[in-house]
Amino acid sequence: xxxxxxxxxxxxxxxxxxxxxxxxxxxxxxxxxxxxxxxxxxxxxxxxxxxxxxxxxxxxxxxxxxxxxxxxxxxxxxxxxxxxxxxxxxxxxxxxxxxxxxxxxxxxxxxxxxxxxxxxxxxxxxxxxxxxxxxxxxxxxxxxxxxxxxxxxxxxxxxxxxxxxxxxxxxxxxxxxxxxxxxx
Numbered sequence: 001x002x003x004x005x006x007x008x009x010x011x012x013x014x015x016x017x018x019x020x021x022x023x024x025x026x027x028x029x030x031x032x033x034x035x036x037x038x039x040x041x042x043x044x045x046x047x048x049x050x051x052x053x054x055x056x057x058x059x060x061x062x063x064x065x066x067x068x069x070x071x072x073x074x075x076x077x078x079x080x081x082x083x084x085x086x087x088x089x090x091x092x093x094x095x096x097x098x099x100x101x102x103x104x105x106x107x108x109x110x111x112x113x114x115x116x117x118x119x120x121x122x123x124x125x126x127x128x129x130x131x132x133x134x135x136x137x138x139x140x141x142x143x144x145x146x147x148x149x150x151x152x153x154x155x156x157x158x159x160x161x162x163x164x165x166x167x168x169x170x171x172x173x174x175x176x177x178x179x180x181x182x183x184x
Contacts, residue, residue, distance in 0.1 A: 022085060030059045030087070031180040032128035033173070034101055038094035038144055039065035039135035040165055047078030048166035049133070054082035056177040059128070061088040062097045065135070078166075095143045098132060102147060106130035109150040111168050112140045113161075117153030120175045127180055131172060133165050 020028070035058050040046060046063060053061045068090050070076070070083050091097045098108055107125060110132040132148070134140035145151070154168055162168075 025085065028057065029184075030057045031177055031184070033058045033176050033180060034060050034062065034106060034128065034130040035169070035173070036062045036094055036097050036101070036130060036132045037064060037066075037135075037165075038132055038140050039138060040133065041066040042136060043069075043072040043075040044078045045136065045164065045166050047072075047075035047083065049169050050075075050079040050083045050086050050088070052166065052169050052173050053088075054086045056173045058173065058177075059087065061086055062091055062094075063088065064091045064094040064097055094132060094141060095147070098130060098144050098147050101130040104128075107150065108132065108148045109152055110134070110140045110145060110148045111152050111154070111172055112145060113153055114145065114151045117151040119155060120152055120172050123150055123152050123175075125176055125179055127183060129176060129180075131169075131176065133169050136165060 019025075033056070035049065035053055037046065037049065040049070040063070046066070046068065050061060052058075068075075075083065102108055106128045108130050109123065109125065112134060132140055132144055134144075140148075152172055154163060154171055156162065
């Protein structure tokens with residue numbers, strides 16, 4: 001048994017393989033996906049979404065309606081350092097951020113339950129895309145819903161009516177990043 005352990009590849013070694021240095025990473029082309037958080041306030045969720053934006057090479061993360069402190073323990077634990085190299089900004093309101101994105105030619109897609117929503121696999125993105133995710137309790141604000149070009153719904157088959165915002169972000173961002181890579 002001990003011999004087998006010594007011959008395994010270190011998980012850390014595998015994870016670090018093929019990674020570029022920070023300077024080269026900063027110059028890497030990002031995917032045309034802008035992520036806007038509408039009233040997401042829990043530090044752990046913000047940190048987890050920083051990490052997702054890094055993993056999927058999202059263009060930028062915009063955090064609205066919450067004061068962001070990068071030194072918060074839960075944010076730092078979830079982000080694993082990505083808060084320091086993921087492009088991001090803090091803005092007053094999601095509505096203002098979305099209006100600006102729309103004016104800049106972004107398709108506005110929100111993750112929310114609505115009568116006109118489609119499943120992630122049925123969504124046809126027109127890049128660049130601005131993906132809006134709502135707060136833990138209230139979801140995406142009605143003013144932002146009214147600005148949306150598309151509504152994406154993750155089907156809830158169990159007893160709960162929703163999933164964690166960072167989990168929803170992971171599901172939708174992965175699909176968008178695959179489609180964006182295919183188009184580039």
